[in-house]
Amino acid sequence: MNWSLIWKAGIGLAGLGIVLGIILAIASKRFHVDVDPRVTEVLAVLPGSNCGACGLAGCEAAAEAVVQGKATAKVCKAGGPEVAVKVGEIMGLDMGEAVPVKAHIHCRGGKSLSPLRAVYQGVSSCRAAEIAMGGGKACPFGCLGLQDCALVCPANAITFDEEGIRRVNVKKCNGCGLCADVCPRGLIEMVPAAATVFARCKSRYTGKRASNLCKVACIGCKKCEKVCPVEAIRVENGFAVIDYDKCTNCGDCAVACPTDTIQIWVANPADPEGGEFTVPEKEKAAEPV
Amino acid sequence: MNEGWRFFLLFFGSALVANILLIRFIALCPFFGVSNSLETSLGMSISVIFVMVMASSVSWVAWNYVLEPLHVGEFLYIPTFILIIASLVQFVEMVIKKSSPPLYRAMGIYLPLITTNCAVLAAATESVKPGFFTKLNIAYSYGFIESVVYTLGVAVGFSLVLIIFAALRERLDMAPVPKYFKGIPIAFITAALFSLAFMGFAGMFSL
Structure with a gap:
């Protein structure tokens, strides 16, 4: 068995992972952008599979559209009424979309x-x-x-x-x-x-x-x-x-x-x-x- | 062959003759997933061009200055490239989000979707191992500029087909398609015919 190759591979990959991880960690602090906390909350409630059934580019876009008022609480077709209710709760039901x-x-x-x-x-x-x-x-x-x-x-x-x-x-x-x-x-x-x-x-x-x-x-x-x-x-x-x-x-x-x-x-x-x-x-x- | 002519052949060879979607059948998932509308396919195309070129240049550097000197490239290139591509996409997304919100709105949302896109990995692999997926065993490796030109060709070929196909599908929605062929089935049939048409380029020249 070629131990030196295994060592090289292990250390090389681990080193690469650590370096890239540190770069990303620094970048996430350095390039931090404040977002509306409701976007994060709505995103957490959405299914998160980025299926695109809503016609928007992924769940994050949908969450932003909801917070900006461009989409209704019922934006998520895949999530159905349960998700709509949760999204409505976060948005304070002020959009009047939850009227049965x-x-x-x-x-x-x-x-x-x-x-x-x-x-x-x-x-x-x-x-x-x-x-x-x-x-x-x-x-x-x-x-x-x-x-x-x-x-x-x-x-x-x-x-x-x-x-x-x-x-x-x-x-x-x-x-x-x-x-x-x-x-x-x-x-x-x-x-x-x-x-x-x-x-x-x-x-x-x-x-x-x-x-x-x-x-x-x-x-x-x-x-x-x-x-x-x-x-x-x-x-x-x-x-x-x-x-x-x-x-x-x-x-x-x-x-x-x-x-x-x-x-x-x-x-x-x-x-x-x-x-x-x-x-x-x-x-x-x-x-x- | 002079330098410019060689780059020209490399670019059009990777864009048309060995088109990544229609000839090599890589990245069929985004091909059918985001070709619903012209607008999304445009956003996706721009992001793919951007990410693909960046990812394969970084991968080329990693291959030639890290993996090859350590003699571990043959079995470590896939995890290494995936690691590099994923981190790079994350990094680029953060930078764009901070520095240019309009650009982020235009392409940032597609970036996470490209993180593990097979076309990006294929382009990065082929930029260090020419002809890897065509089983040509070309005993020749690209220089840095060549690999960038090659990847640019792949990405432009991807975008070209994606945009044409999106426009086609928008028209297909209006066409009198039999009920059971509506949607994805007719898209597959169209893609097959499209692919046949692209086979015609194969006679012109090869990589």
Whole structure:
């Protein structure tokens, strides 16, 4: 055995390691840069595998983006909600990103309310139907009813009945937003879980044109806009849109709505679906003549 | 052959004829990992050029003035080079972070990812052992300048392919690709065709 070679190799490598280690130790003191302590804290919470699923260059970039406010607490896709909660705690939950959300489908036209213009016999998928001349439904903005959202939902929270009416089970919905991505007509919106007032139509047509295609369409009359005390509801592109940052859930718009498009969600813990949509008593009926 | 012409051949030979990604199939991990968008691949390319040239010049010095005189180079070059490359990258990262924040923002974030990149080790190894990975057994060693030119060629070849491929993949996202080929599978197929095209350089000249 060549002992001198082993000695040389051992000492050479150890010496190199020690020298490089000392250089790095000195350099880390000499070139020390103060960083926001929150960056270090957030970095410690992130998984640290630099997978890049967030679209940023590694976990450190993600941590910096969170601290600078360029990314939300939910930046880490790999870490999921647990990491998001921890990041939110470090950031003091001041970004408002931790508000739980639920899915809402902005269409309530079932088979009897919204007529068909053709019989679609293609692949049973909303996205396929949308490509094939927009499917069989007469309303070009409404739910096609082929259940893409129900199939993609990991919690099985979306159900369809024979009438084609969709229900989101708020007890099961975990707010992942997959259904909102999959809907070819963009009908599904993630709304704050506390919201109770919903404008349930996205028809860009107004007046007679909208009501001919669907009995429960938003006709764009703007009555809701006028009665809203906080300017949270606006008619844009022919349908009412509620800004949940401003909405106080007072329900005045639902009372004013002539087509019952705007409805109130009444939460009911006993209900297997977590509650149901109701139409408030209209003011005209309540007014003394 | 005059000096300039030799450097020219060395540079283009290492960049195109023996391209590290498409002909030698080294560093396929960053090739698929960071070629999602043009922007990240640009940042990665700049960092790779920078680190590769620095790492192999330091490795060349370590080989010729430490390992060879001690006759331990043959079996110690991999741990030594990895040690050198890792420390160097850390050191450079610290210096850049302190001295030039904009540069750090542009390439600093890719530096830790390159620490143990196989392409950097391959370039450092080949700069002291010419033709090591092509099994050519060239009984010839590079001088310092030659090794720098060679490594620069490798790094530029890496960047060129990475950037072209990133641009290609951005277009592939828009292309009507069958569902089961979307994403990485079609990227692999494209890379194979790309590699075939680069084989065409092999007839021009060799290292």
